[in-house]
Amino acid sequence: MLRKILMALALMIAAPAAAPAIAQDKPEGKRVEVNGMRMYYEVSGQGEPMVVLHGAYMNIPSMGAIIPKLAETHKVYAIEFQGHGRTTDIDRPITYPNLADDVAVFMDKVGLKKADIFGYSMGAAAGLQLIIRHPDKVNKAVLASVAYDTKGWQPEFIAFIPQMTVEMFVNMPFAQDYKKLAANPDGFPGLVAKLIALEKEPMAWEEDVKKIKTPILIISGDADVSTLEHSVALFRLLGGGAMGDMGKPLAASRLAVLPATSHTAVPDQVDLLMGFIEPFMKGETPKGIFE
Incomplete structure (x- = not known):
């Protein structure tokens, strides 16, 4: 089990998704001072601003084709x-x-008063905290593979966390790939x-989530690192899950489950993701048969 988990992580980091067939202008790479670090970011596309937040051990290239696809309809800040x-490291824990x-300071530095958010895994949890801590900065958010409580992780992953060591990760193939981009190889x-240490940090945000007014699209693989029950619980905390067709408007937040999709496979489901993301961003809902 341990080896399978590590190999899945290695494959996710070492093998970015294929580039889209549609030609894209080369993203503009820049750096900005953020809380003592030199943060690297890339800007691409046109439209309403969207900030893209990657997962742990990842970077912009390893997010694959989802970024250029989002840039077809948004001005993306990855x-x-x-x-x-x-991005440089600093003497501070990652929490x-x-x-x-x-992210909030970054938005201030680049002149983004408010933006949409797309976050995956660690980036999704960071996006959720951005909404909790800086709600005025987020218009709508798409959070893929997210949890609001450590109890929401799959039992296998919870059991794996105490076994994590630095040594088992530094010997993985993506440890060498890290050196190709890193400010400090x-x-x-x-x-x-x-x-x-981040995996061992307490995470129990239910009371904060209950107060959220920002519309959120929750995306989960049906074999994700968070349980389906947890994704449904999050959706209900955001006001979702009630029956439609009863004269009341649907909740502003939404839930989408990707079939036959593990945690590491979520970012690669680009066409399926966009089929959920774009209607959510536009506020479109399917029409009932009697409408």
């Missing part, structure tokens, strides 16, 4: 988090509140230590 990709505050062990 960032690289503390110690990831080309979800810290990541969220970094020797910084991978330190990053791993911080990310292992």
Whole structure:
């Protein structure tokens, strides 16, 4: 089981999704000072602004084709988090509140008063904290593979967390890939230590989630790292799950479950993801047969 989990993680990081067939202008890469680090980001596309937040151990390239696809309809600001990709590390733990505050400062630095958010995995949890801590900065959010409580992780993953060591990650293939982009090529062990500590951080945000007014599209694989029951519970906390067709408007938030999709396969389901994301962003809902 342990080896399978590590190999899945390695495949996700080492093999970015294929580029889209539609030609895209090369994204413009920039750096900005954020809370003591030099944060790298890329800007692409036109339209309403959207900030893209990657998962743990990832970077902009490893998010694959979803970024250029989003850039067909949005002006995308894809960032690289503390110690990831080309962003420098600093003497500070990686926590979800810290990541969220970094995004808020980044938005201030690049002149984004408000934006949509797309976050995956660690980036989705950071996006959820951004909504909790800085609600005025988020218009709508798409959060893929997210949890609001550590009890929502699959039992296998909960059992795996205490077994995590720096050594098992530094010997994986993506440890070498890290050096190709990193501001500090020797910084991978330190990053791993911080990310292992992040997995052990308490996470119980139910009371905060209940107060959220921001529309959120929750996306989960049906074999994701968070349980389906947890995704449904999150949807209900956001006001979803009631019966339609009874004269009341649908909830502003939505839930989508990707079939036959594990955690590491979520970002690659680009066409399926966009089929959920674009109607949500436009406020479109399917019409009932009697409408």
